[in-house]
Amino acid sequence: MTTNRKIVLKKSPEGVPTEEDFELLDDEISTPDTNQFLSKTIHLSLDPYIRGVITGRHIYSEKVNVGDTIVGRTVSEIIESNHPDYQKGEIVLTSNGWQEYGISDGDGVRKLTGHQGRLSTALGIMGMPGLTAYAGLMVYGEPKEGDILVVSAASGPVGCMVGQIAQIHGAKAIGIAGSEEKCNAVKNVFGFEDCINYKTENIDHRIRELCPNGVDIYFDNVGGETLDIMTKNLAFNARIVLCGFMTQYNLSTPPPGPNLGPIVGARATIRGVVVYDHYDKQDEFISKASQWLQDGKIQYMEDEVVGIEKTPAQFCKLMRGKNFGKTIVTM
Amino acid sequence: MTTNRKIVLKKSPEGVPTEEDFELLDDEISTPDTNQFLSKTIHLSLDPYIRGVITGRHIYSEKVNVGDTIVGRTVSEIIESNHPDYQKGEIVLTSNGWQEYGISDGDGVRKLTGHQGRLSTALGIMGMPGLTAYAGLMVYGEPKEGDILVVSAASGPVGCMVGQIAQIHGAKAIGIAGSEEKCNAVKNVFGFEDCINYKTENIDHRIRELCPNGVDIYFDNVGGETLDIMTKNLAFNARIVLCGFMTQYNLSTPPPGPNLGPIVGARATIRGVVVYDHYDKQDEFISKASQWLQDGKIQYMEDEVVGIEKTPAQFCKLMRGKNFGKTIVTM
Numbered sequence: 001m002t003t004n005r006k007i008v009l010k011k012s013p014e015g016v017p018t019e020e021d022f023e024l025l026d027d028e029i030s031t032p033d034t035n036q037f038l039s040k041t042i043h044l045s046l047d048p049y050i051r052g053v054i055t056g057r058h059i060y061s062e063k064v065n066v067g068d069t070i071v072g073r074t075v076s077e078i079i080e081s082n083h084p085d086y087q088k089g090e091i092v093l094t095s096n097g098w099q100e101y102g103i104s105d106g107d108g109v110r111k112l113t114g115h116q117g118r119l120s121t122a123l124g125i126m127g128m129p130g131l132t133a134y135a136g137l138m139v140y141g142e143p144k145e146g147d148i149l150v151v152s153a154a155s156g157p158v159g160c161m162v163g164q165i166a167q168i169h170g171a172k173a174i175g176i177a178g179s180e181e182k183c184n185a186v187k188n189v190f191g192f193e194d195c196i197n198y199k200t201e202n203i204d205h206r207i208r209e210l211c212p213n214g215v216d217i218y219f220d221n222v223g224g225e226t227l228d229i230m231t232k233n234l235a236f237n238a239r240i241v242l243c244g245f246m247t248q249y250n251l252s253t254p255p256p257g258p259n260l261g262p263i264v265g266a267r268a269t270i271r272g273v274v275v276y277d278h279y280d281k282q283d284e285f286i287s288k289a290s291q292w293l294q295d296g297k298i299q300y301m302e303d304e305v306v307g308i309e310k311t312p313a314q315f316c317k318l319m320r321g322k323n324f325g326k327t328i329v330t331m
Numbered sequence: 332m333t334t335n336r337k338i339v340l341k342k343s344p345e346g347v348p349t350e351e352d353f354e355l356l357d358d359e360i361s362t363p364d365t366n367q368f369l370s371k372t373i374h375l376s377l378d379p380y381i382r383g384v385i386t387g388r389h390i391y392s393e394k395v396n397v398g399d400t401i402v403g404r405t406v407s408e409i410i411e412s413n414h415p416d417y418q419k420g421e422i423v424l425t426s427n428g429w430q431e432y433g434i435s436d437g438d439g440v441r442k443l444t445g446h447q448g449r450l451s452t453a454l455g456i457m458g459m460p461g462l463t464a465y466a467g468l469m470v471y472g473e474p475k476e477g478d479i480l481v482v483s484a485a486s487g488p489v490g491c492m493v494g495q496i497a498q499i500h501g502a503k504a505i506g507i508a509g510s511e512e513k514c515n516a517v518k519n520v521f522g523f524e525d526c527i528n529y530k531t532e533n534i535d536h537r538i539r540e541l542c543p544n545g546v547d548i549y550f551d552n553v554g555g556e557t558l559d560i561m562t563k564n565l566a567f568n569a570r571i572v573l574c575g576f577m578t579q580y581n582l583s584t585p586p587p588g589p590n591l592g593p594i595v596g597a598r599a600t601i602r603g604v605v606v607y608d609h610y611d612k613q614d615e616f617i618s619k620a621s622q623w624l625q626d627g628k629i630q631y632m633e634d635e636v637v638g639i640e641k642t643p644a645q646f647c648k649l650m651r652g653k654n655f656g657k658t659i660v661t662m
Contacts, residue, residue, distance in 0.1 A: 248590075256590060257588045258587065258588050259579075260554065260576075260603075261576055261579070263601060264603025264604070265605075267603060268602075268603070269601070270594060270601035271598075272591075272598060274596075
């Protein structure tokens with residue numbers, strides 16, 4: 001334990017990132033100042049929004065420049081503390097980013113005391129993706145008994161939670177995902193009613209078949225053509241929850257969106273969910289989700305690799321849509 | 332009074348309609364059956380939605396086919412009645428369409444007893460366009476003291492009412508219109524804070540100048556590029572009310588819409604207004620609007636021609652955006 005291995009941005013990616021855009025460096029381990037602690041990363045979360053941070057398009061994070069360590073949420077163990085509120089040995093949710101050790105002043109840190117299930121789930125279904133799903137669905141989607149919900153990127157940590165939480169509330173969940181394997185998991189692991197493979201099936205035809213009366217809630221993680229098709233398959237008073245734009249994170253300029261005429265016809269409402277607005281629901285969410293997890297009502301899948309050096313390849317795989325479950329690097 | 336002059340569809344228009352798409356015919360005046368009345372058209376309303384009806388794209392009206400009389404709301408005087416609820420001499424709002432005389436069974440008819448102002452306003456600011464403005468603004472726009480509202484097609488009957496009603500509720504109204512003359516009227520007749528001439532000015536620059544903190548309510552009557560620009564100039568928690576798609580009524584296929592990323596950033600809500608959903612607000616609206624009209628708080632402008640034979644030219648002018656105020660044909 002004398003070096004801190006970290007991954008920095010080597011050059012700004014064009015389109016889909018490649019491993020050559022990143023570089024593994026050895027650095028010294030920093031020493032915490034007063035009111036700081038040093039923690040060792042256990043699990044690192046890889047998320048599509050990081051692509052936007054690298055481009056400088058993510059409005060809530062400072063841009064990652066060439067030479068900077070890439071950012072990211074981590075589950076970490078405190079190994080040295082000069083902060084009165086944090087003790088050595090405590091496990092925390094923090095933001096060490098793509099490195100083995102990190103310094104924090106406690107800002108945005110959450111202790112994982114009493115955490116249910118595997119620690120890594122604090123980065124996935126029990127963490128920010130889980131809260132995104134919960135808040136977006138409950139606040140804007142308003143699922144009711146008998147509603148039909150469609151969610152894209154259904155095998156991911158947000159998508160799988162959206163469908164499972166909707167079903168707990170009496171809605172029927174239909175997923176959209178990008179491979180047979182993902183669709184099988186959406187149906188068999190997460191218990192969705194059905195799942196459409198957008199790579200081999202015609203979404204429009206399948207949705208008309210599965211939801212002849214239209215879709216009550218469309219939870220969108222992808223944007224693009226799928227969003228366009230879904231706007232044309234809405235039930236009266238439908239809700240579209242805009243959550244992610246996976247189809248455009250790798251593009252340099254945002255493409256046009258769906259024609260909004262059908263929104264008027266269906267009297268639909270479009271709302272965007274940003275998880276930062278909903279931290280007031282975090283305790284409620286964690287308490288409910290812990291119970292659901294314990295009762296076997298929610299399942300999860302992780303796409304995990306071990307070793308910080310595998311982070312760039314794992315991130316590039318995520319950005320090509322080749323991940324399968326919540327993407328984690330365990331150090 | 333032995334013939335009923337009427338205008339029928341001669342051929343289906345391609346793009347912007349021309350006078351050659353219509354034909355003036357002489358017909359016999361029909362005789363009302365039991366539970367019907369015959370009325371003589373006084374004023375006919377011309378509205379952009381009629382273009383959609385002709386194409387068969389308007390989901391609330393049956394398509395107008397070649398040979399059919401074009402549809403439209405009218406202010407008419409009952410000249411013969413076999414309907415117990417309607418008497419000869421009564422003035423009603425009905426749907427005679429593009430003809431001098433029409434038969435009705437009373438369905439969708441409203442008596443204009445106690446109507447304030449000129450009768451033709453029952454087709455404009457005191458009629459469907461007025462109710463559209465009122466319901467769309469009050470139900471979905473929710474104007475508050477100090478809000479900044481932008482409305483497109485601001486000199487039209489919906490747009491001018493949206494801005495005037497918003498101002499009555501303490502909001503600042505900014506219009507977008509298509510000529511210097513229209514912009515002057517928006518500012519000087521309707522009292523808007525300002526008006527952008529989209530034909531000669533850069534909407535984006537002007538909006539940034541006029542609303543540096545963004546727009547709280549965008550009431551959209553046009554769609555297209557203006558809608559796209561406005562989604563990028565929203566204040567936090569902004570409301571977009573989708574009301575009309577003037578830029579696309581003449582197109583055969585709906586064009587793409589705005590990228591919806593900015594909706595998430597601004598936490599904006601998009602809702603569509605369809606006047607048919609809000610007839611429960613009609614009495615409330617007419618009572619308020621009558622008072623506003625009497626108090627000089629709302630003004631109106633009409634683009635009127637006299638003689639049914641001028642209807643096709645007047646409609647084509649409207650569909651080219653060359654009208655100026657609520658478009659009326661007086662018989």
